[in-house]
Amino acid sequence: MQQTQKKVAVLGAGSWGTALAMVLADNNHEVRLWSHNPAQVDEINRERKNHKYLPNVDLPEGIKAYASLSDSLKDINIVVLAVPTKAIREVLSQIRELNPNNQFKIVHVSKGIEPDSLLRISEMIKEEMPKNMLYEVVVLSGPSHAEEVSLRHPTTVSVSSENMKVAEEIQDLFINQHFRVYTNPDVIGVEIGGALKNIIALAAGITDGLGYGDNAKAALMTRGLAEIARLGTKMGANPLTFSGLTGIGDLIVTCTSVHSRNWRAGNLLGKGQSLDQVLDNMGMVVEGVRTTKAAHQLAQKYEVKMPITNALYDVLFNEVQPKDAVDRLMARGKTNEMEDLAIALGERNNEG
Secondary structure, three states, X not given: OOOOOOEEEEEOOOHHHHHHHHHHHHOOOEEEEEOOOHHHHHHHHHXXXXXXXXXXXXXXXXXXXXXXXXXXXXXXXXXXXXXXXXXXXXHHHHHHHHOOOOOEEEEEOOOOEOOOOOOEHHHHHHHHOOXXXXXXXXXXXXXXXXXXXXOOOOEEEEEEOOOHHHHHHHHHHHOOOOEEEEEOOOHHHHHHHHHHHHHHHHHHHHHHHOOXXXXXXXXXXXXXXXXXXXHHHHOOOOHHHHHOHHHHHHHHHHHHOOOOHHHHHHHHHHOOOOHHHHHHHHOOOOHHHHHHHHHHHHHHHHOOOOHHHXXXXXXXXXXXXXXXXXXXXXXXXXXXXHHHHHHHHHHHHHHO
């Protein structure tokens, strides 16, 4: 059931922020799309276009772009945080300094983990936002390329929050005939699945760049999901989450589509480009690179075996050649496939 009209500030006018702004405008909400680039703001308002991120897509009239963060936040009900993980603290600090008086919900839609602090994005938000400010945090994640959402192709995602009534409110905010939204109470699992699948997508791109076939990709995705579930469960997630939209669903779409910037980056690495060359050529943030560093640290912290993550870490940061990393993975000692499931379920049962 559709909610009454809300005032929503979407912070970040990249492809994903713009696509979600379109969903909200289709649902007749007042949408304020903030960008730090005045030229982009002018283009959106005058031409109804965002050529850099969503070329050939006409933006609804219900979207108004803002260069002023303060103006975009005035009297809003909901903030959609759609900036890259590395920019989240900076944007939150600006919100904190503006100190908006109204109570609002923060919906974060980025997928990453902060290196060194090893915080999930919802934890970063809680750390940055003042304790006396009234707000709720919701995660929106799932298999959802912005390019397809902007064309109103059928898409399903999940929303999660510690307050499920708020999650249901955000479900109502976004859901429509093209964009189906489920609720999931497992915030940790939703965030971990969304972040770590980018690591496996980078690795999948590498295997394609090396010229390996479907067998290699299927193995990588399956064993990659086992790594994600192993670490996520150790961190307190429900293992069942990883069989859902924010686990296997997001993993499939990110590892198999040319829309995936993580897959594209990995593909270039597999074809022999250096990491610096890849990032220069991409021109957009590749979340999987930072997340690989964070996941490598998390694996050490929680003493979890993550051979694919560790191999990718060596490729990205220790100058190991992609083919050598694959050869090392294939030469590992033998093990039992079912051990991973038993470990994950055992961790969950021990917590219960």
